[in-house]
Amino acid sequence: MSRLSDGGMIDREITLNFTFDGQPMVGHPGDTIASALLANGQHLVARSIKYHRPRGIMSAGLEEPSALVTVRDETGSTPNLKVTEVSLRDGLEVSSQNNWPSLTYDRGATLALGGKSLSAGFYYKTFKWPRKAWQTTYAPIIRKAAGHGEVDATPDTALYDKRRKACDVLVIGSGATGLSAAITAAQSGATTIVLEQDSILGGTLLSSDATIAEQTATHWAEDAADALVSLSNVTVMTSTLAFGQYDHGLVQAVEQQTAGSAARSILWKIRAQKIILAAGAIERPIVFPGNDRPGIMLAGALQTYVRRFAVVPGKRAVVAVAEPNARADTIRTLEHAGVEIAASLNAGDQILSTQGRLRVSGLTWRNTQGHRQKVACDLVAMSAGWMPTAHLFAQMGQPLEFDANTQSLLPPQTDGPLRPVGGARGVLNLRDCIADGKVAAHQVLAELQMHKHLSLTPPAPTATPPQGFGSGKGKAFVDFQNDVTRDDIALAQREGYTDIELTKRYTTLGMGTDQGKTSWTNGILEIAALTGEDPAKIGHTTYRPAYSPVSLGALIGTEVGEQMLPTRRTPFHAGFEKLGCVYQTSGDWLYSRYFPKAGETMEQAITRECHAVRRGLGCVDMSTLGKIDVKGPDALEFLSRLYCNNFAKIKVGRLRYALMLREDGYVFDDGTIARLSDTHFVVTATTANAGSVWRHMRKSAQLDWPELDVVLTSVSDHWASLAIAGPHARDLLIALNPDFDVSPAAFPFASVREGHLGGLPVRVFSVSFSGELSYEINVPAGFADTLLSRVIAGGEQWDITPYGLETLDVLRIEKGHLSIGTEVDGRRTPADLGLGGMVSHTKGFVGRALLQRKALQKDNRAQLVGLESKDGATPIPIAAHLCTAPLGNGGPMQTCGYLTAAIHSPTLDHPIALAFLEDGQNRMGEVLWAHSPIAGKSVQVRVTAPCAYDPKGERLNA
Incomplete structure (x- = not known):
């Protein structure tokens, strides 16, 4: 065991049991997996991705590039977790x-x-021949060898959640800078959120032996944390990683499982007016031969393991720290823990090599006098300086700038919502960090007009010694996670991949879960040393979320299975269920499909329902249609701009079929526009596009035409809509006791009336999707059951038959009605649908300009047509493509169209279909072949008009 007998921030009274590769081990609350492994003497924890070299624990934070493991608990296993990021829990495997x-x-x-x-780019140069070997040999081998861990094939039973917060000031990080900024902002009255990826607040203060205001750094951090928790306007969120910054002050963060939480992780979307990035800095490794052996660690990480976790990772150490004060601090820490200092290297010394198989056992170097020296050791503490953790800042597209004084990438000055402070902008001195936090808080408070503007000067970034350590020849790693060596970077430069983006992709520098945390600065310095180019001109590649890996479970949250989309039920659902309805999913709706009687198949039920509507009376639920109230003095002008047809003269009480185009001139949606008063309209939209139309209308009102005085209200869920259709529809409407005249002259087709049916408040629309006389009765949703029961009871004398979506589709296909939401591929114009006459030539509307493109005006475009089987009996296969010839063996065939729908018409008693056919309007009567690769059938079909039933529309006014 390598645990100190006292000290640290662990609870020695409680023992936690876990296993590593099946071997039982113990730890304590407060440990990470990394500290517990080291305490159990386990230094070898992983193998590298390409060369499978032994790898150990190099760091103590999320910058860990090598020590990736799979962790299993009672809910399943998660691969590729860094041992430094997972708090130890009892029973972990x-x-x-x-x-x-x-x-x-x-x-x-x-x-x-x-x-x-196996040098850089070997995969681009290999596996080229023989060509057939790629799929049979190379790909299976590469796929098996690629990556680190393996995804568990068993279902993930863990719980995940998504939540939101908002605040005035968001502080990311809780080291000296973050605590200082958070207290300053909170005490001034700003609602403040503090995010800390660690399980407790304090950052590097928890491993520092410095004093602040005559207190130890640890006690100062504890007092600051207590002060924040006591303030009602402060929310402290530990074990929460801010992984991405987005527009308008949005930060996404993921909270990992904590004691008492049922969720493995929670995704937070936090909207802040101002963001203070106090994420600190990452220690930079030294590039030298053999620098990846287990037992070679960052000096700051060693101090964390000793002081915070009471773990001694070795007995005999070599200290290679460039900055003199940091070197002295490291030596003092190791000596206090009883570690023998085998050697302390000075800046300018040249590290030649390390020895050891599964753990470092020695180090060889040449000092500044040229003397070659070698010592035995089991621990190497290395540090070439510090690099700002400014990844979140750079994610918004503002590049970091290489600073020669600090030898690192620094964020530039900015007035955006996010403000890097402290270590995140290169300020490393402890007292300067505290001061920088206060200055930043005062600045953002002044910008929020919550504080008088104070003329405060932020401290300057801390300079890094210009001279580091030299290096000998050998395999020296720059990127530990991806096995990228100094020689790989040199090869990329020689072979012409000199741009930083090309270097990254050719060598894999900075890829993977590490995202270059410990490698980017060293990579830039290596390129500069090889090419002689100014590091400031080399730049860096794009920083993208997530800063550290986030599980797919956290991103998805509870939206899995039936929870992926809410299951919506119409107000008539319970009533139709009592009538024996079979339901189907349509979008996020449970929609009535058909109403079988005892012993009936679906086909038999559909045939019966169709005959009922054509010969007598049927009713169908239309509640899923989108319904939008449009009110205001400019309501007519607003709708006129949105829809392509001209309805300026529409009278109160009448409605029009309307067609909406996208900006590119293609059909977006269709529906009806009913005028209830001079300034009040009701718009309907297809079920599939209801949400999209609503968003489009709101965007148009708010952004495109804010000068129009119009109010939009989505009332889709407010109204239950039941359509009655068939020759006896008016008879039933009269039987429902309306308080308005429903005679053909007073209530003609394409009209709307508001009033009451037997006391029920209603809006009744005279419209038809079936081609029969039809009325859509809309009542407030709470009256749905009453309306349905009255309709069923009142319609008994005409043998009323409820019907569902299947019959609705058959009826509308017989009439040649296209379902815009499901049968149009986004490339159809009004003329393609046979609706070119609806497009106004006297007004402007969305899509008019691009509709005039020559390609959209051609006469030979694919146009809507009807089809019938040539012999009048053979079913037309679904998903068929239209060709002028039968299938042959001459290779691919040229198609001239495709089907959108195919049915057997119960009314006509033969198969029919709808299709888009090139130059279809001029090909009536032509015989084509319908080839369906899905059905595996080919049928000869004859081109007809889309409307196969009642082409003159006489039954609408029956």
Whole structure:
């Protein structure tokens, strides 16, 4: 065991049991998996991705590039977790990855013998021939060898959630800078949220032996945390990683499972007026041969393990820290823990090599006097300086700038919502960090007009010693996670991949879960040393969310299975269920499909329902249609701009069929516009496009034409809509006791009336989707059951038959009505649908300009037509493509159209279909072949007009 007998921030009274590769181990509350492994003497924890080299724990935070493991708990397993980011819990099963047959004896390590054959870009140069071998040989091998961990094939039973918050000031990070900024902002009255990815507040203060105001750094952090928790306007969120910054002050964060939480993780969307990025800095590794062996660690991480976790990772150490004060601090920490200092290297010394198989056992260097020296050791503390954790800042497209004084990428000055402070902008001195937090808080408070503007000067970034450590020849790693060496970067430069974006992709520098946290600055410095170019001109690649990996479960939340979309039921659902309805999913609706009687098949039920509507009376639920109230003095002008047809002279009490186009001139949606008063209209939209139309109308009112005085209200859920259709529809309407005249002269087709049916408040629309006389009766949703029961009871004398979506489709296909929401592929114009005459030539509307494009005005475009089987009996297969010839063996065939719908018409008693056919209007009567690869059938069909039933529309006024 490597645990100190006292000290640290762990609860020694409680023992937590866990396993690593099946071996039982113990730890304590307050441990991470990393500290617990080190306490159990386990330094070898992983194998590298390409060469399968032994890898250990290099850091103590999310910058860990190498120590990736699979963690299993009672809910399942998660691969590729960094041992430094997972708090230890009782019963965890931790497994190493990317090795076989075991971590200690990994046969994949033989890949290291490949030498230059596995250098940068080898995958671009290999596996080219023989061509057939790619799928049969190369791809299976590569897929098996690629990546780190494996996804668990068993279902993830863990719970996830999504939540939102808003605040005046969001502080990301809780080190000295973050705590200082949060207290300053909160005490001035700003609603403040503090995000900390660690399980407790304090950051590097928890591993520092410095003093602040005559207190230890740890006690100062504890007092500051207590002060924040006591304020009612402060929300402290620990174990919560801010992983992405987005427009208008939006930050997304993920909260990991904590004690008492049922969810494995919670995705937070936090909207803040001002964001203070106090994420600190990441220690920079030294590039030298053999710098990846287990036991070689960042100096700051060593101090964290010793002081916070009471863990001694070794007995005999070499200290290679460039900055003199940091070097002294590291030596003092190790000596206090009883570690022997085998050697302390000075800046300018040249590290030649390290020794050891599964753990470092020695280090060789040449000092500034040229003397070659070698010592035995089991621990190396390295540090080339610090790099700002400014990834969230750079995600918004503002590049970081290389600063020669700090030898790192610094964020530039900005007046945006996010303000980097402290270590995140290169300020490393403890007292300067505290001051910088206060200055930043005062600045954002002044911008929020919550504080008088104070003329405060922020401290300057901390300079880094210009001279680091030299390096000998050998495999020196720049990117530990992706096995990218100094030689790989040099090869990329020689082969012409000199742009930083090309270097990244050719070498994989900065990819993977690491995203270049420990490698980017060293990569830039290596390129500069090789090419002589100014590091400031080299730049960096794009920083993208997520800063650190986020599980798909967290991104999805509870939206899985039936929870992926809310299941919506119309107000008539319960009533239709009593009538024996069979339901189907239509979008996010449970829609009535058909109403079978005892012993009936679906086809028999549909045939019966169709005959009922054509010969007598039927009723169908139309509540899923989108319904939007449009009110205001400019309501008519607003709708006139949105829809392409001309309805300026529409009278109160009448309605028009209307067609909406996209800006590119293609059909977007169709529906009806009913005028209830001079300034009040009701618009309907298709079920499939109801949400999209609503968003489009709101956007148009708010952004495109804000000068129009118009008010939009979505009333889709306010009204239950039941359509009665058939020759006896008017008879039933009269029987329902309306308080308005429903005679053909007083209530003609394409009209709307408001009033009462037997005391029920209603809007009744005289419209038809079936081609029969039809009325859509709309009542407030709460009256749905009453309306349905009255309709069923009142219609008994005409043998009223409820029907569903299947019959509705058959009826409208017989009439040649296209379903805009489901049968149009987004490339159809009004003329393609046979509705070119509806397009106004006297007004402007959305889509008019681009509708005039020559390609959209051609006469030979695919146009809506009807089809019938040539022999009048053979079913027309679904999903068929139209061709002028039968299938042959001459290779691919040229198609001239495709089907959108195909049915057997119960009314006509033969198969019919709707299709889009090139130059279809001029091909009436032509015989074509309908080939369906899905059905595996080919049928000869004859081109007809789309409307196969009652082409003159006489039955609408029956």
